[in-house]
Amino acid sequence: MHRYIVHALLSISWFVMHPSAGVSCFAQLPQPVNEPALHGSLINDTVAVGTAVEREAPKSQWYKGNLHTHSLWSDGDDFPEMIVDWYRERGYSFLALSDHNILSEGEKWISLAEVEKRGGKQAFLKYQARFPDGWIETQSSSDLPSPDSLAKVRLQTLSKIQAAFEVPGKFLLIPSEEITDKGVHINATNIGELIEPQGGASFVDMVRNNLRAVGEQTQSSGRDILPFLNHPNLSDRGVSAEELAWIVESRFFEVWNGVEGDGDLGSVKRHSLERMWDITTTLRLTEYQAAPMFGLATDDSHDYNGKQKAKPGRGWIQVRADSLSTQSILAAMRAGDFYSSTGVELTQLEFDPVQRRLSLQIRADGDARFTTRFIGTRRDYDRTTTPRTDPESGEVVPGILDYSLEVGQVLATVQGLQAEYQFTGDELYVRAEVISSKAPEFPTSESPWQKCWTQPCGWQIEQTKPNN
Numbered sequence: 001m002h003r004y005i006v007h008a009l010l011s012i013s014w015f016v017m018h019p020s021a022g023v024s025c026f027a028q029l030p031q032p033v034n035e036p037a038l039h040g041s042l043i044n045d046t047v048a049v050g051t052a053v054e055r056e057a058p059k060s061q062w063y064k065g066n067l068h069t070h071s072l073w074s075d076g077d078d079f080p081e082m083i084v085d086w087y088r089e090r091g092y093s094f095l096a097l098s099d100h101n102i103l104s105e106g107e108k109w110i111s112l113a114e115v116e117k118r119g120g121k122q123a124f125l126k127y128q129a130r131f132p133d134g135w136i137e138t139q140s141s142s143d144l145p146s147p148d149s150l151a152k153v154r155l156q157t158l159s160k161i162q163a164a165f166e167v168p169g170k171f172l173l174i175p176s177e178e179i180t181d182k183g184v185h186i187n188a189t190n191i192g193e194l195i196e197p198q199g200g201a202s203f204v205d206m207v208r209n210n211l212r213a214v215g216e217q218t219q220s221s222g223r224d225i226l227p228f229l230n231h232p233n234l235s236d237r238g239v240s241a242e243e244l245a246w247i248v249e250s251r252f253f254e255v256w257n258g259v260e261g262d263g264d265l266g267s268v269k270r271h272s273l274e275r276m277w278d279i280t281t282t283l284r285l286t287e288y289q290a291a292p293m294f295g296l297a298t299d300d301s302h303d304y305n306g307k308q309k310a311k312p313g314r315g316w317i318q319v320r321a322d323s324l325s326t327q328s329i330l331a332a333m334r335a336g337d338f339y340s341s342t343g344v345e346l347t348q349l350e351f352d353p354v355q356r357r358l359s360l361q362i363r364a365d366g367d368a369r370f371t372t373r374f375i376g377t378r379r380d381y382d383r384t385t386t387p388r389t390d391p392e393s394g395e396v397v398p399g400i401l402d403y404s405l406e407v408g409q410v411l412a413t414v415q416g417l418q419a420e421y422q423f424t425g426d427e428l429y430v431r432a433e434v435i436s437s438k439a440p441e442f443p444t445s446e447s448p449w450q451k452c453w454t455q456p457c458g459w460q461i462e463q464t465k466p467n468n
């Protein structure tokens, strides 16, 4: 057996030369392909990877964006350009409108009665007040149609909205679709053509089939399409942590989704999403020689007119990219160079692969206090699993195993605006989460405090391969 190691850290020289420029925690992961890309870095037969990759350090900066948003094109309650306007005015750099099984293109009309039913009387009035004459298209003879059941309004296309709202270097709209396949929802970011739900006999099949369809479009179109698995705990059924570990082609998932009641914190039948992340990361690195998933926070916003369940502004990502283009944003995400947030902002985030040190700095926020927890799993972790028992009924809960607390354990806790973790050498990975003493602007029962999550750092993939 020829044994070699795929290091997940390739940008060493860049980091050493430009420590303040920032470097991702990870290798530049390969672009998606039609078949599952199993490992963190492309390798060849003879060369051990892990050597430094020389490249010019670009001037990178953080870009804030939300990749999960709904509009009247599917089940949101506002016009797409009103939503785009909301995000742009609040300082987001990029946004994806990701409606269910539809792209915002072609001609689509919606009755004003339906608009009122979704967003209330004010939805259309606000729309009229915001946009000038000539922008709004209706099928009424009146310039100001009353919301009767016959009047209709046209939903504007993404391309028209892009032309009106995008500002080079300032604001970017990325095409997207939430492929909605019964209980499996996958956002295909930067999709070019509609993908119909692919179906499948099980949740695992549905995830794999839809990811495969995304991969096929990636190959046929040549565009980088980044899929991520949405709200894995939306119902009490869905892919388990073990299954998610095994679906190694799933590289991104929502570790936090802004919809109230979507199960972020888990239940007796489901691990919390953070716990699922740690179990999945640990299993991938030990059992499947596969890269961890990266975690996103998103709004999944539907409600822009007063309802509270799925408001915008609750969860987003901060991506460190060399420019505000879809290509740069997605490349940085594939490199793991982003963090997720419900309010906490980082001014510095570095992983030094030589010193083996993860460090971050938090932007001060009045009198808010910050707690950083470094979380990871050590190589010699206790691998015991136990069936979960329902504390009320005393019966075993099917489909869920509890893992030892050494999986995703808190390795260190730091108070204050700066935090640093020095690897001891036996960690499979380490990630950081920061919790503020302040509530988010739009809190939910699942999100009482502002928080942020970095991606897993410092991992590597060991692999065995037979000699020729």
Ligand SMILES: [Zn+2]
Binding pocket: 178, 185, 230, 231
């Ligand atoms: Zn969904």
Ligand SMILES: [Zn+2]
Binding pocket: 068, 069, 070, 178, 230, 300
């Ligand atoms: Zn959604």
